[in-house]
Amino acid sequence: MVKTKVAKASEVGLNKMIGVQINGKYVLIANVNGKYCGMEGICSHMGGHLWEGKLMEFVVKCPRHGSEYDVRTGKLLKGPWVPFGKAHDLPVYIMTVEGDELFADLP
Numbered sequence: 527m528v529k530t531k532v533a534k535a536s537e538v539g540l541n542k543m544i545g546v547q548i549n550g551k552y553v554l555i556a557n558v559n560g561k562y563c564g565m566e567g568i569c570s571h572m573g574g575h576l577w578e579g580k581l582m583e584f585v586v587k588c589p590r591h592g593s594e595y596d597v598r599t600g601k602l603l604k605g606p607w608v609p610f611g612k613a614h615d616l617p618v619y620i621m622t623v624e625g626d627e628l629f630a631d632l633p
């Protein structure tokens with residue numbers, strides 16, 4: 527894992543999320559009650575951009591077919607509402623804050 531600067535903490539408002547592209551990889555960064563969570567940003571079902579979905583406390587809902595993930599653990603909580611394709615858990619990344627800088631441990 528490589529500690530990588532991904533964003534400024536001030537860019538991720540309380541209980542909001544953003545998506546960033548780092549070295550060709552999309553990372554979702556969520557601010558859950560003041561704690562920053564980093565997770566793979568692309569839905570495992572059919573590639574939805576999760577940061578464009580809805581964040582409900584620690585649950586992100588995919589804007590395409592509604593799969594839901596826990597942004598703290600990457601666990602798939604609810605699969606897609608369409609009858610085709612499967613979704614699965616996503617990787618999460620340890621986040622650290624230094625001043626206003628956010629870092630993620632990326633593979």
Ligand code: FES
Pocket residue numbers: 569570571572573574588589590591592593605606607613
């Ligand atoms: S692409 Fe995310 S639920 Fe289908």
